[in-house]
Amino acid sequence: MKRIFATSRIGDPAENRLREHGYELEVFQGPEAPPKTLIIEKVKSGIDALITTLRDPIDAEIFEVGKGSLKVVAQIAVGFDNINRADANKYKIPFTNTADVLTEATAEFGFFMLGMLARKMYSSERLVRDGKWPSWHPFLPFLGDEVTGKTIAIIGTGRIGLAMIKKCSGFDMNILCYDPAYQNHNYIASIQAVMDLRHATGVQKERTWIKYVELEEAMRGADYVSIHVPLLLDIETDKPTYHFINEKMLKLMKPTAYLVNTSRGPVVDEKALAKALKDKVIAGAALDVFEKEPLPADSPLLDPEIADRTRLFHHFASGGQITRLSVDPDKGMAGRTAQAVIDVLEGNYGGDPAKMPYVVNKEAFEEK
Ligand code: GLV
Secondary structure, three states, X not given: OOEEEEOOOOOXXXXXXXXXXXXXXXXXXXXXXXXXXXXXXXXXXXXXXEEEOOOOOEOHHHHHHOOOOOOEEEEOOOOOOOEOHHHHHHOOOOEEOOOOOOHHHHHHHHHHHHHHHHOOHHHHHHHHHOOOOOOOOOOOOOOOOOOOOOEEEEEOOOHHHHHHHHHHHHOOOEEEEEOOOOOOHHHHHHHHHHHHHHHHOOOOOOOXXXXXXXXXXXXXXXXXXXXXXXXXXXXXXXXXXXXXXXXXXXXXXXXXXXXXXXXXXXXXXXXXXXXXXXXXXXXXXXXXXXXXXXXXXXXXXXXXHHHXXXXXXXOOOOOOHHHHHOOOOOOOHHHHHHHHHHHHHOOOHHHOHHHOOOEOOHHHOOOO
């Protein structure tokens, strides 16, 4: 019988699907991640598949003990910076992710974070709850900033960046795009055509625009900056994104501009960001991801002095019911993870990982 170890629950429907396939599934009940020593122990015991979350460091140490038995690592996330790709390739172990099914959920959450930050929704609700709402007033005790008609910079135009563009265009925003590695000019042209049609038909009063620009122009010109790049270290690429948003970048932004990050925490230098918020170099930030998760109690981002302009979330952007738990591989991360395991263990696609849709490191299996 094939054996699977999951480092976390992935919900009944997907877990049952694996069991119905005749696999023996052992699940670490959490809710925290298991220690790496436990993962090593399980892999060493000869499991065929390992289901991981972004909290599990997966590297040569794991692949070494899985030599000859471990057939796939299936990650329930689109990001896979916790998995050492070079090591997986060296050991020729396919690993999979859950791209696509979380694209819209993540982008909409990013947009809601932006709205919540700019329109000061948290401060407004606190006012009501704390009994500190004295009277309706034209501008007291504070005002927010509109989103409609403003300019957003989308840093990273992969799947989620493009979905964010789609949401923003619906709010009559102008859009500056930047991507160091991947540009989708067709998509941008389609969005411009939709913007033009909305304007021509009177759906939208002002004509809006979208264009690719250089990084500096994007950072300087935006009222909002939204980050959608993967975390890449300089040892793995010539275009690293670690601390991509640093003191220098923050200083390029308008003092009235807001930063939104739904990508990976280490893409932003948190110390530099907290200082920029304190010194009012920028107007605010909404963050769903952090350099260290959960966010440590002594993080400078928790400084009460910047609480009015800092919105913080628990890495929750993909956290919709269907997105996280649907057993349908075209809808849910759990369903896609289960299907990825099934593809490998049942030898679908002729047993060739290079042909399996959810395998990330296809290069390790492609014929040279
Ligand atoms: C979540 O952050 C993911 O990568 O899916």
